[in-house]
Amino acid sequence: MEMIVQRLSLRDRIRTGLACKSWNSVCMRGHIRGAPEAPWLVLPQDPNCNYLSFTNLADGKVHKLKLPKPIHGSRFYGSSRGWLIMIQEKRLNSKMFLFNPVSGALRQLPPLWTIPSFKKFVETEWVLCGTGFFFRHIVLSTSDINDSECIVAAIFDNLKVLVMCRPGDKTWSGFQVLDENEHHYQLLFSSTGKLYSLAISNIKSELIQPRTIKFGDVEVELILVYDNEEQNGIDFEYHNDYKISLNGVYESFLFESTNSEVLVIHQIRDVFEIRTSMDDEDDEELELEGGNHQDDDEEEHNMQEESDDELEEGNTDYNDHEYFRTSGFKVYKIDPETGDFLKEQSLGDQMLFLSSHGSFSLRASDFMELDRNNIYFATKGIDSFNVHKQFTTREIGTFCLDNERVKRSFPSVQESMGSRMSWFTPCLG
Structure with a gap:
């Protein structure tokens, strides 16, 4: 396997076009003054693009970062501990890289074809969205990828197999630790070295189950976290071409707090189902402008409720396109002694940065421009696997x-089926 490690000086990076001036001026400012750098939001990327766009929370501006030549045309798939995960899509010869935009370090991970199910995936499902359907989540145990103890853990394909490697390995190692009716959803490496997996099951009564995985010459302590089903009272509203299920669904996320506590976050969402009578073009161009009953006190909403008789007379069939609108969040702390989920009313001097492909917590007192006790979220507003064109999402905001209350103070972004966005915290690596 070809191994690429690239480290360039700041002057060389500017000269070669690896980083633009605006990126360096903003990204290096925090490291020069010794203060932590405010998080960035990696925006959805066009396929085969040679740069990435970031929104910086410190100045609210969008900056562009040119990718190094070895990963030109690669797609962004998430972030972990200051590293961007990039995949260069070449069907069976697809390659995965870790890229640190601050230090310029670039490291190739084992080929995807060393994962047994990847060949079958390429043969049967590649045309749908390339690796977008194969890749779920990836985490690093440490930001120092040259540390012999560094482990990369990931969920691929059918969400049932956990795979791991060390930077420098030639193959991925797979582990089957779940029952047939279960699947992995999200991973977290804690500061204690434990690997947590958020697992979904309909029959488990115990919320926390420890496992031990033999990985090479070490044993990795795996903690399976079976999510506690959220019981929400669902109300329905009808508005023009939508049936709206208020608090209809939730999505779960794993976090480690700044106090080294493991948290489970529930993102509560309203569900908009669109009737088949709606014009297809309008469907794909839809932008949900918040519409959230918790957005702003002065905002008024004209949800005209239809009677049951009117609905029976009209077309009440709905297609598969579901749009989601965040209505709130619930925070739970895992009790290390009992394994119970304890509801938290406050994050204290913390902020959570939540996205499907990169999440972390920070101390608010380290950042003058950001607010404590807030969840900064960036998630998709649609089940994008059902939409084959670009769509607009406003599911970026703060809670x-x-x-x-939810506030959507960020601009709308354009997403497509295979695009990703993620929070990213710069580090020198």
């Missing part, structure tokens, strides 16, 4: 636990 304040003090007043339990």
